[in-house]
Amino acid sequence: MLTPREAALRLGISYPTMKQWLYNGKVKAAKTPGGHYRIDESELDAWLHKARGPETPKREMMRTISGRNQLVGRVVDLRVEGLLAQVKISIGGQILTSIITADAARELNLVVGETVAALVKATEVMVLRV
Template identity: 75%
Template sequence: MESLLTPREAALRLGISYPTIKQWLYRGKIHAVRTPGGHYRIPEAELDGMLHKTQKPETPKREMMRRLSGRNQLVGRIVEIKIDGLLAQVKLSIGGQIIHSIITAEAVREMHLQVGETAAALIKSTEVMVLRV
């Protein structure tokens, strides 16, 4: 079952203000369900398509990454982390698609990665294959 977020939690996740998310709800820009008490609850998947559009405050490390390869970053939400020994498998939901990445367990701990957080997949263009569907 998919997690539902309060408008405040969704605003925090997107890095926007609470009044902005409320306006988006009223205008139908973002879809939500209503509780029996009339409160809005927003499915996490509803935010996936908006993560790349929102701007979070830049940290020096993030600024360095943006200069490294801005065109090959896909922003999404961490949906699963499995750590086994020295390696970790991280699954990102990006626009409804799942991307798997194998990184070191140490990297997961250093970056404090957690399920539900926003992260970016940095893709090395020489390793991307295209398949006609």
């Protein structure tokens, strides 16, 4: 659970903006017995693709690449074993799992809760009716 100030920092917005979002119900939060707001990290997932904070991946901070399928999310699980690492990223409430090298995970200093971007590069995209 994050304070409004921590949530604002995570999204790269101002604290007053976060407070207005809370007051207007744009962001759901719980209230402590003392009347303070606490925001679940999963509530921020829907807003991460618009994030502009210094600790969030922005196009300007990333390597210049041709891939445009960049999905911003939060690391919810990280398992490093041997040469490989399994990274689970929550993107808008959906979980994307990626297998990368353990060296890459260490190089990126990945930890649970970190905001990251997943670059999807595929030759085919299948559509399934749900």
